[in-house]
Amino acid sequence: MRRKCRIWWPKLLSSSEPLSSSLLFGWFLSSSSSASLDIVVAFACSEVSLSHNRSSLEGILHGTNGNMPKSLQDKSSLCMLGQHVVDVSSAGLLLSSGIKDQRNSTCGNACIQNKRGIFRENYGQLACGCHKLDGLLEQCNQASIRNSNWIQVANDFYEQCGGEIYWIPKLHHVHWNGEVVFPCDVHVILYETPSYGVHHFSLHLWNLCEQVKAPFKRPKWVDELHQKKKLLDLDTVILAINSAAAAKILFERHVATGRSFVWFSIICRLLTFMWQLLAMSMASLSTLFYVILQLLHSLLSSISQSWMYITVAKIFNSTLIHIRIRCCQILYWPIFLQENGLSFGFVRSLSCVEYAEKAALHKHSMWSSLALDVLLGNLIGVALLYNAESACLWVMNFANDITNNLLRTGCVWLMGVPAGFKLNTELAGVLGMISLNAIQIWSTLWVFVGFLSIYVIKGLAISGILFGMTIPAALIIDILLLATLHVSTLHWLLSGIYSMQIQALAALWRLFRGQKWNPLRQRLDSYDYTVKQHVLGSLLFTLLLLLLPTTSVFYIFFSILNSSISLICILIEVIISVIHATPCIKIFLWLVRRRRFPSGIWFEIVSCRSNEIDSPGICCPDKVDSPSENLQWNSSGEKSSILVSFIRSNFSSIGEVVLPHYRNVFSGVSGSFVAKSIHGVLTGKRVSSRLGTFLPPPLPWMFIPYKEYWHLCYDSILACCRT
Template sequence: MGKWCFHVISTYLIFYETPAYGAHHFSLHPWNSFDQVNAPERKPKWVDELHQKQPLLDLDTVILAINSSAAADKVFETCMGPKKSTVCFSTVYMFLAFTWQLFAVSVASLSMLFYVIVQFLYRLLKYASDSWVYIISVKVFSSSRINIRIRCSQILYWPIFLQDNGTRSLSSVEYAEKAALHKHSMWSSLAVDVLLGNLFGLALLYHAESACMWVQKFASDITNELLRSGCVWLMGVPAGFKLNTELAGVLGMISLTAIQIWSTIWIFLGFHFIYFIRGLAISGIIFGVTIPAALIKDLIALATLHVSTLHWLISLLYSTQIQALAALWRLFGGRKWNPLRQRLDSYDYTVKQHIVGSLLFTPLLLLLPTTSVFYIFFTIMNTTISLIYILIEITISVIHATPYIKIFLWLVMPKRFPSGIWFEIVSVWSDCIYSHEDISSPADKLQSEKGLTGERASVVVSFLHSNFLTVGQIVMPHYNKILSGKPRTLVATAAYGVLTGRRIPSTIGTDLPIFPWMLISYKEYWRLCPDSILACYRR
């Protein structure tokens, strides 16, 4: 008796939208390293078995081929040269080419002038880097110096960013999209920064006198109502605590003297403060909002220098007193700190050492509440100022790190940010069994003699779709990069500094787009500028 032999023929028809640059493409993974789903700690057994199986096809290769199909055709046409047409030699085409070339020369001339001025100032500052004026200026205006260098580098690097990235970026739509976003990220950040700077600068310039009066009144209220009143209150009986009168008087008089000296200097500078407000507004209009923000941060540090100095002096007194009390307490327990091994060792003290330690421990312990009260007061003031520094620093970093071009493109066309693929099964059907009529090989003839040969055909039709990133998934990786767990370290460091009297950090250390300084010849830079603009026109 013969037997049936079946061959299963499976046909998969996948319909998809042809990827095109600036419209749509496919991607198996999100562009940014963003975890969409938190994986459980313990995975089921079948998940591990599934990962151990050999995949039937490499989806990465398939998606790359889909994204490269249309892009490779365009690259091939570009390399072969455009088709000749009489339209190319029309008057309109020649006028547009001439206008674009004139625009390229004009922009290159302005950039060249800026390049010459910036390089001259850079060499001048480098020549004067050993002078004490330069060293003090760098320490006082450190944040402004960093942001001014970033802005100058962004303006200098624009022809580098507009250069062609080669045929590899054009061989795939996904590569072309990533290269374009990287290329346009810098000028979009610069444009938004300048736009915000114009809004801030025009508003500040219009209300310059009101802003000047408000700042002077605010500084006067802080000095009189908070600092002076606080020091006088601490010299008495603060919150009902009985402090050491002599030590409180000394600390209070030192604080009041420093406040009075700084207040006198501030009154003298207040007559010229209106010019600084106008200069701040003009700098925002020309260079963007990050430059005046950095200047405000540095000037707040300069205006509160007396508070920082008093906090440092009282912190030094408080930390020394705490360390002395800790050492004397270890003396009573017969232990000694070993700085080489970083541990406590046993030690036999003499009677004289115990007596001297007792005589020192008692007054230090009794004077600790007075020192602690002044330390807490100035720590609160200094911590508030440090929080303002950190807030301004985070604002500057967020302005630099926000992907404005990605947000704009996501609002216009979310399809440009794919995140994974999925198949929509439209139809599945199977044909009935049918026999082979054409038998050519000897094995088939032998098989046909034993029985019948048939095939079962199955057809699957599906549409290929993409998931898309949300605006939060696009933006958050950039913000996580500038912070990267630094707030936790800052809180731990600040808490340890408050308890031990150490220095409290006034900066969070966020990441900024630092570029290496460009030092090329003027001729080379002049050649790069028009070539970059004309390359954009040719594309």
């Protein structure tokens, strides 16, 4: 069976020709197919640094591996893969897997032939005959580094890509489960080591986990395809690659514990002091807000059962909801921002760059949205505060124009002959006088409270500066509904009259057809009406049908006004929800560094060639000195090839990053909202002025001591400095 081996090689190790020997560390990953191996090289470490370290290599690897993601530990353990040397003839690379000890395995003797001579190896001895590791390998023996699965490659040729030269490792032979497997098909994949804040790899779409539901039903064959056993477990390979940087940092940290150098530069100390000063300032300011919010919460809780509070809560319902959301965000921001460094599972999950990136985005999403809201509130609030008198004058003139030029003129026009339609004069006069009196009474009441408009506008500006844009926007919705209460009341009255007329006409029409509505069974039943009922029904049907145009005209007029007000409120509600849902931190990071949002991988093929090193005991002796025919063969007599490629990432567009959040805004909106609204207008039912868009869920109120809250804010800001 044809064997395949994939070597995932850091591009940093191939950027220059090695000048000295070094040890390699990483993971040996066995795929579901027995004919395929995946070896992920994470980093290299010099022998000198390990020889001066007092700690055992077994303890260092155990401590480093303990901080790796749990799913990666279940598949493989971090181990020493081998040695990277300069001289090709001395077996440039020795890789081991860390599965079981090699001392009891007997692989037999093999013979490597090349132009420089014949090297005889005894695979049952301490190490491979092509290279011996002295004291350090004995230490690795105790850490179960030498075992039955390892490969030997040489780093003796290079490829040129993009104007840069990369040294490529080349396979000699494979030791596989106690057997010697001579050259097989090798795929060398060069990867750029992922690092936090720079880039990482991901096999899935960026917004795959954020979608609420699938846009369409998948065919049956797609589910069956996903249930099949994977031939190549790329998920574990990508997880290992994303954990390579953390493994290197943790390994070097364990190695450096025995060294005795402690000195810090003046610049580092100054930056640390400035960050601590910033943390103290932010913690003090947040604690001041915390004290004010606790006092207000205690005051409102004491009067929450009074009729005045209940009435105000019903009138300013939208404002109170957003005030509670904002207060919870102000209270809980240090908890969302602080990293739970005491949790071992949390630290272990952050060892993978992909997990760390998503955890950081989730951690910073709340305060970044809060920062955008406050920024917009300050911009609009400051502009409104400096132009409060002009804004107040404009609002008063606009209200007068709406009342005089639209409401009063419209009602007088409807009492006459609107658009040439002949209406019932008596009914039009009654409805018109009721509407004009209601408009006049409400306008008179607003004259007495008109002097408060300047204070209302200043209050909106100050609330925007302190709490952000969403609070004054929600307050505008409530004030608009309160200021147009006379319009909504008249619309409610006319919609009731219009609805009763429609229902009566429908019932009388069923009378002529000999049918009756059965409310218990929700169906039409046959019914025999008397002659008197038919005569009375005919008179009432004629009267209501002739009065219907007059009622319809007034109803349509006020329905247009009420629908316009509802549309403005819905528009403001959508703006508020969009502000809450906008992923500010994602948009900023996408503009600065798009590589932090990968969406799948692809491979750039650099070269594909036949191996140039003869396998022991396979090539004929008369062909050894022929360079043109000095090719490598596998056990079945076929030529083996080396495929060299670079792993690349696809990147998400700004739409793929942002659109899932905006889709969540309307996830609670019914698809038949427009149809229900149109049906309500035609049948005389009231239309809701709320769309039901997504809002952040309110959190339970926090009660902790002031001193403890200050330390919580202080530690959360210092945690950001450590990350």
